[in-house]
Amino acid sequence: MWFTWRLPFKDKVLDAHLEEARDFARLLYVWFASFLKHTRDTAASQELALPARETLLKMIDLDVQDRGELETILGFMGQVPNNFPRIKEWLDDQL
Numbered sequence: 729m730w731f732t733w734r735l736p737f738k739d740k741v742l743d744a745h746l747e748e749a750r751d752f753a754r755l756l757y758v759w760f761a762s763f764l765k766h767t768r769d770t771a772a773s774q775e776l777a778l779p780a781r782e783t784l785l786k787m788i789d790l791d792v793q794d795r796g797e798l799e800t801i802l803g804f805m806g807q808v809p810n811n812f813p814r815i816k817e818w819l820d821d822q823l
Contacts (some may be wrong), residue, residue, distance in 0.1 A: 763788070
């Protein structure tokens with residue numbers, strides 16, 4: 729049995745546009761699956777907890793400049809002594 733799809737659109741769509749959108753969706757899916765696998769493998773190898781969904785989305789949304797700044801900050805944080813003073817009230821104003 730053949731179905732005729734009736735779309736609510738009156739304009740026609742070029743097949744090339746649909747093919748391009750499908751290819752983009754496939755590449756995006758492969759990239760995201762690779763990202764999740766890398767995250768899982770890194771967490772397992774370093775015995776870390778898996779990040780929450782919100783954290784994963786923030787990681788994806790960072791642009792290249794923000795990632796570089798974050799790496800610099802994390803590098804400094806690795807060198808800060810554990811007993812370094814932390815004033816909660818100052819940090820709450822930043823959030």
